[in-house]
Amino acid sequence: MNSSFSQIQVEIRRLADEKGIVILAHNYQRGEIQDVAHFTGDSLQMAKFAVQTSGSAILVCGVRFMAETAAILNPRRHVYIPEPDAGCPMANMIDENTLRRLRLENPTAVVVCYVNSSAEVKALSDICCTSSNAVRVVASIPKEKPVLFIPDQNLGGFVKRSLNRENMILFPGYCHVHNYLNVKSIKELKESDPDSILLMHPECTQEALKLADHIASTGQMIEFVKKSQAKSFIIVTEREITYPLKKANPDKKFIHPDPPLLCPNMKLTTIQKVLEAVKSPAHRVTVSESVRISAVQALNRMLEV
Ligand code: SF4
Incomplete structure (x- = not known):
């Protein structure tokens, strides 16, 4: 344990280790939360670490879609979030009904879904991506196939310009x-x-x-x-x-x-809420098995690229 830990950080680690809870923190979390986490990283690194971890439960200090991703990849572990209202407005810009409609309008398009999206939207997508592998993921799709990129038009536009790929349709979502x-x-x-x-x-x-x-x-x-x-x-x-x-x-x-x-959503998680979550985990994040089975395929395709 880090010798410079505050009393609350020592208590969080003691309880987490005693209960087999692995704490993951995104790079946008408050510094004291990053320090107390067992692992800190970006979305892709968190997703990969969630698969390798040996703990019986996972506490995701980030926003909801990150906890959902951990739950999709870890069906046998309970996944918790310290603050249930920590969501991502960009992820909420597209829902299943909108994606179903877009799929009907673009029947030949391969749907590439940024991980900043709900489990239900991932389940309706062909492959996921993060900001670190989006170019690689789209490059892995045959050039002649149109790509429907959701939900971030800015990340999608960056990929489109990087690959000089005209046949990309960008959903008009964004991170405020x-x-x-x-x-x-x-x-x-x-x-x-x-x-x-x-x-x-x-x-x-x-x-x-x-x-x-x-x-x-x-x-x-x-x-x-x-x-x-x-x-x-x-x-x-x-x-x-x-x-x-x-x-x-x-x-x-x-x-x-x-x-x-x-990001005000990331800042909803505080060190006090992390302590409460390891003391008595209350906010479990679950994904229905039918959604999980489809979403895991889109995530696994990404992890294979
Ligand atoms: S609002 Fe932006 S910074 Fe905040 S979680 Fe969503 S994508 Fe990330």
Whole structure:
């Protein structure tokens, strides 16, 4: 156990280890939650870790679709979330009925579903992707087949431009945290600090992404900074990502846009709620077996790419 843990963190770890609960935290969670977790990462890393874990239960500190993904991949383990209202507005932009209609309108399209989506939507999709593997996933689909990319139009647009693939239909969903950032302020930041490397998440708009030196998921940003010789980075994604970045690179400088990008849904989870969840897990996330069987196929196809 980490010797710098606060009393509440020590208690969380003691209870979790005693009860066989594995704590997973997304890179956008508060720093103290990232520290107390057994594993921290982006959506893809969390999904992979959830499969390998040996605990009897999993506590997902993130938003609901992340807990659903863990439940889909781990039918024999109970999956919990500390805060039941922590959802993702982008995931809620598309539901099963809308996707069923889109499938009827585009009968030959392969449906590629960003993991920021409900279990029911994943179940109706052909293959899932995350922000770190979306280009690879779409590239694995034969060129002549049209692709219906849901729900993030910004990530989909980034993939479409990267692969120069015209036959992609983009659902008009977006992440409000990345979509509405102040592009002018980022431009000014870059101009005032030209030696800094500008790292940007592909959920940002095309207009913003044009400014980026490197476009990456949170997990890819961590790898990039670790390997880079540069000393200063402008980070354009949810501001909590700088917590693991600073921890791993104390000699490097990280700059945020003003105002910083902040996901209120991620911040609904607090260290106190994590303690309550390991004391008496109350908010179990379940997925019906019929949905799970279809959704797991879409997730497994992604993990195989
Ligand atoms: S940052 Fe955006 S995509 Fe991620 S959970 Fe928050 S609202 Fe959803």
